[in-house]
Amino acid sequence: MTASTSFEAMDFYPEFQCIGSECEFNCCNSWSIDIDEKTHNKYKEHDRIFDTNICHEIITTSKRTEFKLKDDGNCPQLQSNGLCSIVCDIGPEALSKTCQTYPRQSRHYIERKSYLLFLSISCPEASRMAIFRQKKLETINLRNSSVLFDKNIPSVNLSGGTRQHELTINAIDRKLIDIIQLRKVSIKRRLATLIVLASIATKTNAQNNTNAAALLLEEANKTYKKNLDNIPELPENRLNQFITMIELSKTVLSTKTHSVEKGEHEAFTSLFATSFNGLGISNLNRVNKESFELYNTQYEKATKKYFDDKPYIIENLVSYHLMKDSIFFQEGLSPIDAIIKLMAYILMILGLSPGHSIQNGKIKDDDINRAIFLLHRRIEHSKGLRKNLTRKCKELSDFNIGQLYTFIA
Numbered sequence: 001m002t003a004s005t006s007f008e009a010m011d012f013y014p015e016f017q018c019i020g021s022e023c024e025f026n027c028c029n030s031w032s033i034d035i036d037e038k039t040h041n042k043y044k045e046h047d048r049i050f051d052t053n054i055c056h057e058i059i060t061t062s063k064r065t066e067f068k069l070k071d072d073g074n075c076p077q078l079q080s081n082g083l084c085s086i087v088c089d090i091g092p093e094a095l096s097k098t099c100q101t102y103p104r105q106s107r108h109y110i111e112r113k114s115y116l117l118f119l120s121i122s123c124p125e126a127s128r129m130a131i132f133r134q135k136k137l138e139t140i141n142l143r144n145s146s147v148l149f150d151k152n153i154p155s156v157n158l159s160g161g162t163r164q165h166e167l168t169i170n171a172i173d174r175k176l177i178d179i180i181q182l183r184k185v186s187i188k189r190r191l192a193t194l195i196v197l198a199s200i201a202t203k204t205n206a207q208n209n210t211n212a213a214a215l216l217l218e219e220a221n222k223t224y225k226k227n228l229d230n231i232p233e234l235p236e237n238r239l240n241q242f243i244t245m246i247e248l249s250k251t252v253l254s255t256k257t258h259s260v261e262k263g264e265h266e267a268f269t270s271l272f273a274t275s276f277n278g279l280g281i282s283n284l285n286r287v288n289k290e291s292f293e294l295y296n297t298q299y300e301k302a303t304k305k306y307f308d309d310k311p312y313i314i315e316n317l318v319s320y321h322l323m324k325d326s327i328f329f330q331e332g333l334s335p336i337d338a339i340i341k342l343m344a345y346i347l348m349i350l351g352l353s354p355g356h357s358i359q360n361g362k363i364k365d366d367d368i369n370r371a372i373f374l375l376h377r378r379i380e381h382s383k384g385l386r387k388n389l390t391r392k393c394k395e396l397s398d399f400n401i402g403q404l405y406t407f408i409a
């Protein structure tokens, strides 16, 4: 890191505080936490000097070293008061890299010599701070970066090739965020605009071609200045939305995820089961007309009303992802695939809610937050699921790009 390196963060980053025992889905439960070699050696040394048993609760396989979780899914170091015994007995500096930094993450723009710091919304508290707020999500410059930036925070390196190209791509990303935050325009038209621009980016190969990227930036600026009025609003198609939601759910539920522990698996499957039970669906391969009619009625009554009252939820979700993952820098994905994958994630959050609202009486912020962080957690931690979802989205988008868009309509 050089003296000229700059640091930005999503605006909620500096305020974040782990809520520990208050957390509804504590990351000290159900997650296998990697213990890096240096930390493992520290624990061995501690056991030797103080005659403690930390290493008795650690298992090492050919792939990783981790704490062996208890039957209830808790980390053996988690005390009944919700505090970590490593922190209490030795100090926070004795935690493994993962425990010290989660949910903090970063992106490193190599050419620009800058970092963007953010929090993973697989943490319920980070998700609440990022998504359930009326204030637009922004990035801020960090002056006191040494306090907030720890070199252990996992980072994704990004380079657009040349500095000029990376700057142009970054300006497009910034414009896409301005577009999704253009509140005088309906959220449907804002999302449609992202699809149109991502489609142009893909056709012109703007992610690899600086001239095409410059033209795309010009187009995005023009569209923004016209308040997106050159972009048509696509019609609603609730049946398409329902069918695609079922197809995506099948993909998510049938993808085996090896590192997931029992507690998380139960929470995740119950997210889907509660919704589908509400709609009277016991088998995703035998969905009938009555289920769709119930879905449609409940969508109008509960989901539509909830998201009409809180349009900032979808806006913040999209802003967060555009800030965190440039649509031009996603491994193996074209910009249009990247946008469609994002739409698919949003579709599942919307599409599970009618069933939840039948089961829970109405839609509550906590239900939506649960869907957001559990889905994010699963997708973030399963390469297999990311691959399968991408394949499924490609199949769907080959069929009809507008189809995925209609999730949101």
Ligand code: SF4
Pocket (backbone or CB within 6 Å): 017, 018, 019, 020, 023, 024, 025, 026, 027, 028, 102, 103, 122, 123, 124, 125, 126
């Ligand atoms: S998931 Fe987030 S709020 Fe919950 S215990 Fe972990 S860091 Fe804290």
